[in-house]
Amino acid sequence: MAAFEGASARWARRIIIGVPYVWLAAFFLTPFLIVLKLSLSDATRTKPPYQPQGPDFPADESGWGLLSLPWRLLEYLGSWLSGGWAFLAALDFENFVWLAEDSLYINAYANSLWIAGVSTVLTLLIGYPLALAMTRAPEKWRPVLMLLVILPFWTSFLIRVYAWIGILKPEGLLNLALMSLGLISEPLEIYNTPTAVYIGIVYSYLPFMVLPLYATLSKLDPALLEASADLGAKPLTSFWRITLPLSLPGILAGSFLVFIPATGEFVIPDLLGGKTLMIGKVLYSEFFNNLDWPLASAVAVLLLLLLVGPIVLFQRYGAKQEALG
Amino acid sequence: MNKQMGWFSWIALGLGFTFLYLPIFILVLYSFNDSKLVTVWGGWTLRWYGELFANDGLMNAARVTLIVAVIASTLATVLGTLAGFALARLGRFKGRTLFSGMILAPLVMPEVITGLSLLLTFVALSVDRGFLTLILAHATFSMCYVAVVVQSRLAGFDLSVEEAAMDLGAKPATVFFRITLPLILPAVVAGWLLSFTLSLDDLVIANFVSGPGSTTLPIKIWSQVRLGVSPEINALSTILIGLVALGAVAASYVQKRRGWGQEA
Structure with a gap:
């Protein structure tokens, strides 16, 4: 702990916590939200086979491909949260x-x-x-x-x-x-x-x-x-x-x-x-x-x-x- | 408690380890069985091992599995070491509860849920299924095991060595690379080996996130095993068991007498 209280170490601290944090948020937490979203959608004969409910996943506009993932995931999380009640009302609990x-x-x-x-x-x-x-x-x-x-x-x-x-x-x-x-x-x-x-x-x-x-x-x-x-x-x-x-x-x-x-x-x-x-x-x-x-x-x-x-x-x-x- | 072991302990150890090892022993034994019928003993042979290496599909799957395991476990070790360090040494920080929750939950999460949720994420991101998705998935669940192993290793050391180095004017980065990292290196190595075997072993998650060109060994084994017992799979299993046994012995050697339940 003592090792990470110096001002010069603040960035090291941010990186040490931030990198695994963002990774788990992206590949452990977000996937659950996506499952939740899909469970409230209708099955279709399209590919992928469902009619999505709620906000769409933001497309990659930066051209950074996979590197843009964390940013797009954050944007996605944000659109869920800002959708608020209007979105909840449109949900379909049929499944x-x-x-x-x-x-x-x-x-x-x-x-x-x-x-x-x-x-x-x-x-x-x-x-x-x-x-x-x-x-x-x-x-x-x-x-x-x-x-x-x-x-x-x-x-x-x-x-x-x-x-x-x-x-x-x-x-x-x-x-x-x-x-x-x-x-x-x-x-x-x-x-x-x-x-x-x-x-x-x-x-x-x-x-x-x-x-x-x-x-x-x-x-x-x-x-x-x-x-x-x-x-x-x-x-x-x-x-x-x-x-x-x-x-x-x-x-x-x-x-x-x-x-x-x-x-x-x-x-x-x-x-x-x-x-x-x-x-x-x-x-x-x-x-x-x-x-x-x-x-x-x-x-x-x-x-x-x-x-x-x-x-x-x-x-x-x-x-x-x-x-x- | 006593120096003398009672009859109860002998029976418990005997039965317990027989239960754990007899099925594996039988499997290994029958991989040398010279008979198409898997329950009839027809003398010793190595022919199943020969057929194994001639099986292109299996060999290709083995190559995919090894490449994925090496990359995924390296990634998992870096991420898991950072996470373990953050939990053991950085005290309180915003969202710590969520963070430690995300480290522990994957250890018990049913694999069908992890696999399904990751696949749906990759589809939502329109990332094609293949090597990349396998690596991302394996790195994610393995890093949690690494984090737990590294965290418990760090928890076993007092801070005085690191503090002494700081007092003597060492920069935090110097302290980390010269003191902390050497201290936790056994746990880091053991974490890598554990990640490697977890990746090598994974069937359910791989079934969800692998694509047509990235069939892994467990998927191949599983599709053959569903049709029944085959001596070729016995031979393959024997090789895998041998490799893993070597790895585990190596890992416990690096860990020496620390870790793995000796501290909790």
Whole structure:
């Protein structure tokens, strides 16, 4: 801080904040406004396939091409804001009415939230013992164990989901193993069912749960557990009364890191879930198969509204324990 | 807590890591399987690797993916380092809450939303889909990861070294390049590697923003995988897993024993 209070440094400060700020405003914030605008437009058979509502995006008059982007985006934002109430009055909520009236969409949202919720709980149930055991492992093993948890997180998501196809298929390795052991006589039907989606989500997101849990658990003062044992508490009591409550920040961070992206998950239900209805898949097919861009945008806006609560909570409580930090 | 690990810890570690690694292990094993039927073991072979390198479509996609990943992760590292520095060292500034919100939200944002919104933006700007849009999209979500890694590295250092340099008359720019940058360099390198793998891995966003001439490897893999398991894809996956494992080991080596959950 002290380094940036000198008058000569004011410009450096502006650039350091300004460049990433403008970038994110342009490529993270503005895109949401554009989705919002499109969700209130009508689909057409033109190219691009919609009838725009609200202010048009300013054309490039300077001839600077892509370099003029930040300026045009600002101009665009301005025209939204100055349009004010007149613009709001002209909006068309037809797409949202459509979403509310068709049970397909409502079911897809509900199903996604349910699948993400159950998967989050399952991930926690598997991840917690693993994180706890890691903190109890000998000191010199811990960096290696950490690396072993991180490695799958760095490995392609797509490949890890794909790996399960060969295991879960009717003639896959799991069924072969179980049948040759005589445990089942008919192949289990897991592939292309919601069960496979649960397995896929738990497997893919497990590192996101374990890392923040490990971060909080490893900072737990062992003296607390010793004191509790000295006072006669059984290990299980100490766990319920001390370890679990103190690891709550890690539990929250991990759960948000799993729940929020899992709700909009596309790859896992697409590859493993068969007909399993999830909103990410609905959005994808509205966009790519039905070419209904405005409806796909409305699906995205509603999904975002559902997730705003968890995202704000994640930023407030989870981010400090963020696995990456 | 105790020096001795109980049976509970052994079981948790054993089952946990088996669950994490068995599917990957099976995938790698079957990439050496000399049988068209993916679940029948037919002896060892390297032929799928041979067919892989003879597959022009896949090789072309691999080239696109690598070019995009290198440029996007470099861009993301510059932007993310600035952002991480701003959050950790510049104290309060106007719009800081919005700024840190925009850094954290992409970490959990469902990919279909990010992909759709970026594509619609590019269409509104009438920028053609292709290399450029892929690079812009990947740089945007990767920079947030870089920012978080750099910020936490900076938060781990006290200001006294920088202040001492200032007291001795060093200009802010000198302080940054001579003191701060060397301190955060491990985080910057790790951020670049992380961005690189994120870009290499991205399917959903790439599906939205890539054009006909810029099909990436994940898109190619995905379209083949939807038709079922293939030994060629197993071989490709094995190569990618090997590369990523190397990268991750390298990154954790640079990070030494700091970062990645050791500080939060």
